[in-house]
Amino acid sequence: MVIEVMNAATIAEWMLAIIEREGCIYQDDVVDHLVRANAELLLMENNYGNQVVGREALTAFRKLTEATVVWVKPDRYWRWRVAEDEPGREARG
Numbered sequence: 001m002v003i004e005v006m007n008a009a010t011i012a013e014w015m016l017a018i019i020e021r022e023g024c025i026y027q028d029d030v031v032d033h034l035v036r037a038n039a040e041l042l043l044m045e046n047n048y049g050n051q052v053v054g055r056e057a058l059t060a061f062r063k064l065t066e067a068t069v070v071w072v073k074p075d076r077y078w079r080w081r082v083a084e085d086e087p088g089r090e091a092r093g
Contacts, residue, residue, distance in 0.1 A: 006034065006037045006038075006039035006042065007042075008042060008056040008057045008059065008060040009060050011030070011033075011034065011039070011042055011053075011057045011060070011061075012057060012060035012061035012063070012064050013064070014033070015030060015061050015078070016061070016064050016065060016069075019065075019069060019078060019079070019080065023079060023080060024072075024077050024078060024079035024080075025077060025078050026075075026076060026077040027052060027053055027076040027077060027078075028076065030053050030057075031043060031051050031052065031053065034053075034057075035051075041054075042054050042056060042057045061078075062089070065078075066089075067081070068080060068081055069081060070085055070088075070089060070090060070091035071089050071090050071091065072090075072091050072092070073090055074092075079091070
């Protein structure tokens with residue numbers, strides 16, 4: 001049995017693979033995946049007491065997707081950038 005060590009790079013690659021397959025990935029799904037993988041070290045608690053993807057994982061994901069993926073803040077998910085998106089990492093929807 002091979003046990004993959006989950007680190008920031010592997011979670012970033014996993015997130016990108018989900019976007020490639022499904023078109024988007026929700027933060028809650030990433031958090032659930034990390035909890036199931038016993039990789040809570042890649043999570044952090046936000047100001048509201050919720051677990052969210054940690055900075056190390058976000059940095060690795062951003063390096064992979066800087067020009068191609070945007071964050072939709074109101075719904076808390078990442079998706080492919082489209083022509084209508086404004087410059088920057090955040091999108092309206």
